[in-house]
Amino acid sequence: MKPLRRATPAPPVRAIHLGLGNFFRAHQAWYTAAAPDAARWGIAAFTGRSPALADILRAQDTLYTLVVRGPDRDETVVPESLSEVYAGTDHDAWRRLWQRPEIALATLTVTEAAYRRGADGGLDDTDATVQDDIAALRAGEPRDVRTVPGRLVAGLAARRAAGGGPVAIVSCDNLPDNADVAGRVVHELAGLADPALDRWIGDNVSFVTTVVDRITPATSPADLAAVTRLTGNADAVPVVTEPYHEWILSGHFPAGRPAWDAIGARFVTDVLPHEQRKLWLLNGGHSLLAYSGGAHGHTTVAQALADPVCRRALERWWDEAARHLTLPAAEIAAYRAALVERWSNPRIEHRLAQIAADGSQKIPIRILPVLRLSRAEEHLPAGAVHVLAAWIGHLRGRSTPIRDAGAAPFAAAAGSPRDVLALLDSQLAADRELVTALDNELTALDGERGAS
Numbered sequence: 001m002k003p004l005r006r007a008t009p010a011p012p013v014r015a016i017h018l019g020l021g022n023f024f025r026a027h028q029a030w031y032t033a034a035a036p037d038a039a040r041w042g043i044a045a046f047t048g049r050s051p052a053l054a055d056i057l058r059a060q061d062t063l064y065t066l067v068v069r070g071p072d073r074d075e076t077v078v079p080e081s082l083s084e085v086y087a088g089t090d091h092d093a094w095r096r097l098w099q100r101p102e103i104a105l106a107t108l109t110v111t112e113a114a115y116r117r118g119a120d121g122g123l124d125d126t127d128a129t130v131q132d133d134i135a136a137l138r139a140g141e142p143r144d145v146r147t148v149p150g151r152l153v154a155g156l157a158a159r160r161a162a163g164g165g166p167v168a169i170v171s172c173d174n175l176p177d178n179a180d181v182a183g184r185v186v187h188e189l190a191g192l193a194d195p196a197l198d199r200w201i202g203d204n205v206s207f208v209t210t211v212v213d214r215i216t217p218a219t220s221p222a223d224l225a226a227v228t229r230l231t232g233n234a235d236a237v238p239v240v241t242e243p244y245h246e247w248i249l250s251g252h253f254p255a256g257r258p259a260w261d262a263i264g265a266r267f268v269t270d271v272l273p274h275e276q277r278k279l280w281l282l283n284g285g286h287s288l289l290a291y292s293g294g295a296h297g298h299t300t301v302a303q304a305l306a307d308p309v310c311r312r313a314l315e316r317w318w319d320e321a322a323r324h325l326t327l328p329a330a331e332i333a334a335y336r337a338a339l340v341e342r343w344s345n346p347r348i349e350h351r352l353a354q355i356a357a358d359g360s361q362k363i364p365i366r367i368l369p370v371l372r373l374s375r376a377e378e379h380l381p382a383g384a385v386h387v388l389a390a391w392i393g394h395l396r397g398r399s400t401p402i403r404d405a406g407a408a409p410f411a412a413a414a415g416s417p418r419d420v421l422a423l424l425d426s427q428l429a430a431d432r433e434l435v436t437a438l439d440n441e442l443t444a445l446d447g448e449r450g451a452s
């Protein structure tokens with residue numbers, strides 16, 4: 001087995017990334033490496049906290065294998081855009097990088113929960129870790145910050161102190177208007193820690209909205225073996241992804257950006273129609289399969305999709321969501337057909353448990369918008385009711401417990417669908433027809449489980 005080694009020096013760092021997970025390495029790092037100006041754009045990437053992945057990547061010359069897994073065969077590529085890697089706890093490296101004048105942008109893939117949002121969508125300043133970060137920043141102790149908003153504010157404070165120029169922050173997490181989400185939590189935290197810094201951020205930082213898509217499951221031991229077989233390389237941290245990829249962006253890059261558009265990224269004035277199409281059909285459909293498929297004993301997306309009961313519920317959900325999408329009907333139909341093809345890829349093992357994580361963050365953005373729009377038209381959306389009931393069943397502990405830091409109040413309320421709705425939206429909780437439909441759906445799910 002050959003070690004992964006660079007033949008030429010890594011590109012100079014002009015971008016920072018936070019959240020050195022699989023998706024970043026299949027998407028933004030791949031786009032940057034494949035762009036025609038790749039030689040001018042290197043990325044310095046930080047893990048959430050642990051040094052493990054950074055240590056392994058450093059030992060591989062910051063290279064990794066991306067396995068592009070089609071329905072019939074694998075292709076491999078070694079993206080070269082990752083120039084430096086650090087543990088998230090390396091605060092000195094973080095601040096040093098933000099001070100470099102040539103840094104033009106920072107991308108984020110930190111999961112929905114990491115933005116530390118409260119019920120109103122802004123910064124949750126009742127969160128003890130957020131409060132600690134505010135205190136650390138006020139005291140001039142940026143080494144002590146731990147949250148994503150806190151780390152961004154610490155980096156921006158270092159940039160301002162060094163006389164650094166404007167920069168773009170690009171959230172690549174599955175959130176509606178992710179620029180607004182990132183911008184709000186950063187501004188609110190900076191405002192509480194240092195109002196002058198907050199004004200500087202207002203003048204110098206552009207938050208860019210994105211819709212990102214490329215199904216990238218967690219790497220399995222079988223994937224590690226496949227990489228060795230395919231390439232003869234020793235790679236301890238390869239990433240497996242699908243051939244499909246999409247990146248739609250809206251916003252300003254005051255200090256420039258790689259030519260991502262030359263390889264298919266689309267710059268638009270309004271991402272909303274695309275964002276709703278992706279979040280409702282793909283991510284909403286994923287959540288449906290995660291809870292409904294989990295309840296029916298399936299473990300992967302492809303298995304759940306092949307189950308006629310889950311598939312019928314999915315098609316109902318898609319019909320309901322499509323009623324409220326503004327893109328042309330033909331485009332929506334083509335996207336639905338493409339999703340069925342992508343999810344049927346038997347060689348991509350996308351585990352339902354991975355998708356089911358953090359449901360308390362995902363359900364409100366993937367399912368509730370369609371539910372609200374349907375109820376405003378007095379339509380009772382059976383697909384949305386099915387996802388909610390399957391999620392409540394999951395909260396009641398019928399499926400394997402899954403990581404979700406925000407689940408506790410929902411799990412405590414799960415005995416009563418009305419109480420779960422009350423935590424999500426008081427207007428929906430007062431909707432008696434909806435509550436009855438949810439009760440009935442939970443009973444039906446129980447019956448199906450009993451019968452199977």
Ligand SMILES: NC(=O)c1ccc[n+]([C@@H]2O[C@H](COP(=O)([O-])OP(=O)(O)OC[C@H]3O[C@@H](n4cnc5c(N)ncnc54)[C@H](O)[C@@H]3O)[C@@H](O)[C@H]2O)c1
Pocket residue numbers: 018019020021022023024047048049088109110111112114147148172173174175212213214215216217
């Ligand atoms: N995997 C996909 O198919 C996919 C597709 C589109 C978008 N995304 C987005 O990317 C995110 C990450 O997905 P992934 O597949 O890379 O997951 P992953 O588990 O491989 O990586 C998650 C990354 O987020 C980091 N992270 C988590 N909490 C953090 C925190 N509090 N502070 C800093 N970093 C934190 C982790 O350290 C890790 O680097 C998803 O939550 C989603 O929003 C994923």
Ligand SMILES: O=P(O)(O)OC[C@@H](O)[C@@H](O)[C@H](O)[C@H](O)CO
Pocket residue numbers: 112174212213214215216282283286287354355
């Ligand atoms: O990554 P998460 O946890 O936000 O959501 C799980 C999946 O729905 C998601 O990763 C999709 O596979 C992805 O959004 C496809 O582009």
